[in-house]
Amino acid sequence: MSENKVRIATCSLAGCFGCHMSLLDIDERLFGLIELVEFDRSPLTDIKRCGPCDIGIVEGGVCNAENVHVLKEFRKNCKVLVAIGACAINGGVPAMRNNIDLWDCFQEVYCYEGGLECGQIPNDPELPLPFDKVHPISEVVKVDYFLPGCPPSGDAIWKFLTDLLNGREPKLDYEMLHFD
Amino acid sequence: MTFELETAANPEGLKRVVIEPVSRVEGHGKVTLLLDDDNRVHQARFHIVEFRGFEKFIQGRPYWEVPVIVQRLCGICPVSHNLGAAKAMDMIVGAQLTPTAEKLRRLMHLGQVLQSHALHFYYLASPDLLFGFGSDVARRNIVGVAAAYPDVARQGVALRKYGQEVIRLTSGKRIHGTGAIPGGVNKNLSPEERDILLKDIDQMIAWSRDAVELIKKIYCDQADFHNGFGYFKSCFMSLVRDDGALDLYHGGLRARDEHGQTIFDHVDYSNYWDYIHEEVRSWSYMKFPFIRSRGREEGWYRVGPLARINNCDFIPTPLAETERKTFKAFGGGSATQSTLAYHWARMIEMLHCAEGIQGLLHDADLLGTDLVSRGERALRGVGVIEAPRGTLIHHYRINEDELIVRANLIVSTTHNNQAMNEAVRQVALQYLDGQKLTEGLLNHIEVAIRAFDPCLSCATHAVGKMPLEVELVDAGGNIIDRLNKNSDGRCDA
DSSP states (O other): OOTTSEEEEEEESBSOSHHHHHHHTTTTHHHHHHHHEEEOSOTTSSOOSOOSEEEEEEESBEEEHHHHHHHHHHHHHEEEEEEEHHHHHHOTGGGGGGGSOHHHHHHHHHTOOTTEESOOOOOOTTSOOEEEEEEOGGGTSOOSEEEOSSSOOHHHHHHHHHHHHTTOOOOOOGGGOOOO | OOOTTSSOSOOTTOEEEEEOSOOSSEEOOEEEEEEOTTOOEEEEEEEOOOOOOHHHHTTTSBGGGHHHHGGGGOSSSHHHHHHHHHHHHHHHHTOOOOHHHHHHHHHHHHHHHHHHHHIIIIIIIHHHHHHOTTSOTTTSSHHHHHHHOHHHHHHHHHHHHHHHHHHHHHHSSSSSOOOEETTEESOOOOHHHHHHHHHHHHHHHHHHHHHHHHHHHHHHHTHHHHHHTTOOOOEEEEEEOTTSBBOSSOOEEEEEOTTSOEEEEEEOGGGGGGTEEEEOOTTOSSOEEEEGGGHHHHOOEEOSHHHHHHHOSBOSSHHHHHHHHHHHHHTTTSOOOOTTHHHHHHHHHHHHHHHHHHHHHTOGGGGOSOOBOOOOOOSEEEEEEEETTEEEEEEEEEOTTSBEEEEEEEOHHHHTHHHHHHHHHHHIIIIITTSOOOHHHHHHHHHHHHHTOOEEOSOOOOOSSOOSEEEEEOTTSOEEEEEEEOTTSOEEO
């Protein structure tokens, strides 16, 4: 393991994992990337806690207390923090629950009688406390870059990362910027 | 089938050990163990800590939006959710799919399962299988595999890429495309697009065969170990075609018990609740489904590749069928119950997908232009599909204004909830009980969970005790959300 490789950490908060999938959509370019970077904490490694990193990539919005904890740990450890995808940037589809009372949401899913037995709202101390709204990550920590899309394409992620790794200010051409 | 180790008899004074987040899975979960002073395991639970509430927030949306919205449940198998919802909406619009629409959907789905299986095997599971369950953490990832087995890693990347390209060309985008719509599909395949896919399909079949050989060798070289790891018996459930063939897109429900006896077969899934109920437990946001006739304790089951390969009478593509027969012979002719056999079954399915794609690409219907059909309206629709991880149920009701009024989703990983917990407990008893816990030993638990290829997509990692009051403070120090948890578990803003 080289000491002078750039360290990258990634995490998924209230997202669907699609942005991580899109990161893998760089396909064979992955083999070039791993010559330049080393992955710290990420769903793709077994490193459970984020260490000091150059770049942190965050997918998903903030929907519960543990998301805040993970996000703040990332911010503290990563020199550059990137919000990737619609959920991290503005809450995305999970934020569709924001105009509904959280209690009603729980009732619907865990207490409606159709085929359901022992209906109850899960409330064990091991379950993190949910917020009644899903928040963009920029409401909790300072974000250095926003990479939009649901998800951004593998090509867009590749362009963004290679710009950053080569010391250029990341810039995506118009056709790479998608919000769908 | 009892729920041994699910709940400690006397939790007071026990040590809590937590594995969080469970890594190299899609999404997030955590495992908690309660141990006594001698490190004996008294409780082991696999928790799902996500809550998103799709069933509630799609209420009031027009039905035709749903296949696009609900695929955001998952970025790994969005096509499965797109298709599950679209099949339900087919019932609502009264459609009988045109041959072109059905074959394009099948092609899209085979691409989906191919890429998901490749992702799981090569990127997520192979480090455990190639390096050993307790090997160096720094190496246990796709980067480690690329360094030690470059050809294996390159084949994995190429197989996944091919599946993603099948999805892109049939749905417009690799992730969250808009392929299936109520009553049909959005686009067909142009001859040029078909030729792009045809160019590489022989190579994909060859590499899928290599993948089956690789897992077969890994498994059989230490057959006793792999057979016994996290072993338990369960029922299995999957869709099968009318003639009993493996079918990932459509069929009737078949369930067999732990002895291989049929519980139900060729069941019309639009009445699934007559056969399957769900239980809620306080410590997980994921429900626990069970076969109604057998009850909560005896009726839990497994879904996914192992269930499908065990349950089907044959696979309708020749190379995969040969491999199924080998697999079945290895199990002595009866259902294989080993947790790690999921990997083997998964690669047989990947080969089936590659063969199936080849067959469809040569089908002239794919280039047809009759894409959507309509019939008599209904107010209720159920769509069921075999997603990469198993049977996926989407159920919707709409009102006269065509807005969703009720939805129920039972996703594949939910069906496996009890089984994953069972695997965790078996491994905890086999390897952890009475031992000094090391990272390598704890990874054994994750290896068992990974075998199911769980998709826990969504968020979070619990650390320490949950606070009773939480404030969400923004970067500027302003309080933007505050929650209290009452003794009844209800959260107030």
